[in-house]
Amino acid sequence: xxxxxxxxxxxxxxxxxxxxxxxxxxxxxxxxxxxxxxxxxxxxxxxxxxxxxxxxxxxxxxxxxxxxxxxxxxxxxxxxxxxxxxxxxxxxxxxxxxxxxxxxxxxxxxxxxxxxxxxxxxxxxxxxxxxxxxxxxxxxxxxxxxxxxxxxxxxxxxxxxxxxxxxxxxxxxxxxxxxxxxxxxxxxxxxxxxxxxxxxxxxxxxxxxxxxxxxxxxxxxxxxxxxxxxxxxxxxxxxxxxxxxxxxxxxxxxxxxxxxxxxxxxxxxxxxxxxxxxxxxxxxxxxxxxxxxxxxxxxxxxxxxxxxxxxxxxxxxxxxxxxxxxxxxx
Amino acid sequence: xxxxxxxxxxxxxxxxxxxxxxxxxxxxxxxxxxxxxxxxxxxxxxxxxxxxxxxxxxxxxxxxxxxxxxxxxxxxxxxxxxxxxxxxxxxxxxxxxxxxxxxxxxxxxxxxxxxxxxxxxxxxxxxxxxxxxxxxxxxxxxxxxxxxxxxxxxxxxxxxxxxxxxxxxxxxxxxxxxxxxxxxxxxxxxxxxxxxxxxxxxxxxxxxxxxxxxxxxxxxxxxxxxxxxxxxxxxxxxxxxxxxxxxxxxxxxxxxxxxx
Numbered sequence: 001x002x003x004x005x006x007x008x009x010x011x012x013x014x015x016x017x018x019x020x021x022x023x024x025x026x027x028x029x030x031x032x033x034x035x036x037x038x039x040x041x042x043x044x045x046x047x048x049x050x051x052x053x054x055x056x057x058x059x060x061x062x063x064x065x066x067x068x069x070x071x072x073x074x075x076x077x078x079x080x081x082x083x084x085x086x087x088x089x090x091x092x093x094x095x096x097x098x099x100x101x102x103x104x105x106x107x108x109x110x111x112x113x114x115x116x117x118x119x120x121x122x123x124x125x126x127x128x129x130x131x132x133x134x135x136x137x138x139x140x141x142x143x144x145x146x147x148x149x150x151x152x153x154x155x156x157x158x159x160x161x162x163x164x165x166x167x168x169x170x171x172x173x174x175x176x177x178x179x180x181x182x183x184x185x186x187x188x189x190x191x192x193x194x195x196x197x198x199x200x201x202x203x204x205x206x207x208x209x210x211x212x213x214x215x216x217x218x219x220x221x222x223x224x225x226x227x228x229x230x231x232x233x234x235x236x237x238x239x240x241x242x243x244x245x246x247x248x249x250x251x252x253x254x255x256x257x258x259x260x261x262x263x264x265x266x267x268x269x270x271x272x273x274x275x276x277x278x279x280x281x282x283x284x285x286x287x288x289x290x291x292x293x294x295x296x297x298x299x300x301x302x303x304x305x306x307x308x309x310x311x312x313x314x315x316x317x318x319x320x321x322x323x324x325x326x327x328x329x330x
Numbered sequence: 331x332x333x334x335x336x337x338x339x340x341x342x343x344x345x346x347x348x349x350x351x352x353x354x355x356x357x358x359x360x361x362x363x364x365x366x367x368x369x370x371x372x373x374x375x376x377x378x379x380x381x382x383x384x385x386x387x388x389x390x391x392x393x394x395x396x397x398x399x400x401x402x403x404x405x406x407x408x409x410x411x412x413x414x415x416x417x418x419x420x421x422x423x424x425x426x427x428x429x430x431x432x433x434x435x436x437x438x439x440x441x442x443x444x445x446x447x448x449x450x451x452x453x454x455x456x457x458x459x460x461x462x463x464x465x466x467x468x469x470x471x472x473x474x475x476x477x478x479x480x481x482x483x484x485x486x487x488x489x490x491x492x493x494x495x496x497x498x499x500x501x502x503x504x505x506x507x508x509x510x511x512x513x514x515x516x517x518x519x520x521x522x523x524x525x526x527x528x529x530x531x532x533x534x535x536x537x538x539x540x541x542x543x544x545x546x547x548x549x550x551x552x553x554x555x556x557x558x559x560x561x562x563x564x565x566x567x568x569x570x571x572x573x574x575x576x577x578x579x580x581x582x583x584x585x586x587x588x589x590x
Contacts, residue, residue, distance in 0.1 A: 078433035
């Protein structure tokens with residue numbers, strides 16, 4: 001089995017009526033690594049996770065988890081996977097311990113095994129002290145850890161983490177990152193979906209960027225950054241009418257085209273790796289053209305920049321589909 | 331084969347246990363399954379009892395003997411409705427997706443829910459019998475038939491649970507499930523022999539009331555508890571129970587499997 005991919009998608013599409021949640025995506029994820037799936041809300045991340053978890057079937061294409069087809073053998077797939085996500089699927093009226101034990105039994109561990117695993121998981125997730133309390137008394141971070149713990153109870157070979165840190169405070173997020181890294185060290189393959197470039201950058205060995213159901217870029221974090229051209233310089237215009245002049249003035253600075261965002265009146269210049277030298281050039285060029293910027297900054301590309309560069313749209317421009325409370329989207 | 335059956339049973343038990351724990355721990359559910367039925371019983375008995383016992387709704391000289399079997403039908407149906415409401419709630423909370431991603435039985439989530447609701451219904455019936463006894467209700471046909479009455483009502487509620495399960499998964503929303511249930515169950519209960527004799531209703535309504543399962547249930551329950559002629563109501567009810575289960579169990583399980 002070691003030659004198999006953790007998961008493999010071949011030309012996978014999922015349509016909900018006229019909505020193409022996924023439209024022909026092909027991906028391969030190595031075992032024992034973190035595969036990052038990066039994209040804004042509504043990009044199709046959860047749709048893919050749901051199909052890989054056997055919750056829904058693809059409209060077209062094939063999906064395999066460790067070589068097993070999810071449509072033909074859903075039950076074999078279910079035995080190998082763990083699922084945890086942004087909508088922590090814990091029972092609020094069970095204690096932390098009862099939640100994990102129940103899921104263990106439902107993975108068909110023996111009562112004795114389930115008890116032993118529950119104890120280990122509670123320790124691993126630092127929930128031992130809260131084990132006897134109802135989950136509804138847990139904080140957001142504790143709930144997320146409980147959800148993650150429940151998904152780990154039967155030693156899944158592959159773990160899906162669907163936006164595991166969305167809505168968590170920074171410290172809790174860092175703690176969860178450590179837990180995720182620990183899991184990979186122990187040999188678990190992970191599919192991580194996220195809206196945060198920083199998170200994918202920090203954790204994922206391989207990143208696929210999807211947008212409106214399509215794969216738009218793929219590679220390691222450094223490959224993607226190189227593709228984006230590294231740093232960007234942004235400046236906000238005092239007078240929006242000066243946009244053409246300003247674009248003209250900075251045109252010679254980078255080989256990549258500068259762009260203008262007419263909502264924020266911001267011009268973005270991709271400048272590669274020598275950002276600080278280029279920053280001085282931008283200042284001189286604007287001064288020469290007699291344009292006074294409102295703000296001026298040099299920074300690493302954000303998710304917005306990734307999407308701007310790859311699709312020509314800002315991530316935030318992408319129409320957000322009304323999101324049902326539950327994780328399954330239809 | 332043996333393993334499959336064992337897992338079906340253990341999965342169903344795990345889910346049943348989970349639902350029962352919720353019932354004990356959720357205050358509003360304790361209310362709906364104990365206080366509310368007692369309020370219904372008390373109001374009906376002391377508000378309508380006087381008038382209705384003069385209008386023929388009286389057995390062995392007391393409205394409570396007429397009322398209790400009927401109101402227990404209503405209460406077990408409301409108990410059955412909880413199945414749909416609870417399922418819709420679970421769908422929205424995301425926990426159903428967790429269950430569906432597990433290598434567990436595809437019927438267990440539904441069976442665990444309907445069985446838990448059945449156990450709850452048994453406890454509700456016992457509470458109502460105790461209060462009914464205080465209000466003067468008596469079994470006139472012996473303990474054996476009394477127990478048969480309880481089993482019959484519980485089976486009817488159980489069958490109705492599967493209808494509610496189907497509804498709950500179709501509407502996927504707690505409030506709608508509640509509303510759909512009440513909109514459907516309230517008229518059905520009132521247009522039956524649950525609270526008043528069918529002969530006292532508008533003549534166009536009598537035909538419907540005489541031939542619907544809630545009337546069969548109320549009449550059969552009275553037959554077993556008090557010993558009135560029932561015209562085979564228990565057998566007709568049994569046919570309904572079997573019919574509902576044969577249709578709605580596979581339909582609901584299929585829906586659970588497919589939901590995507």
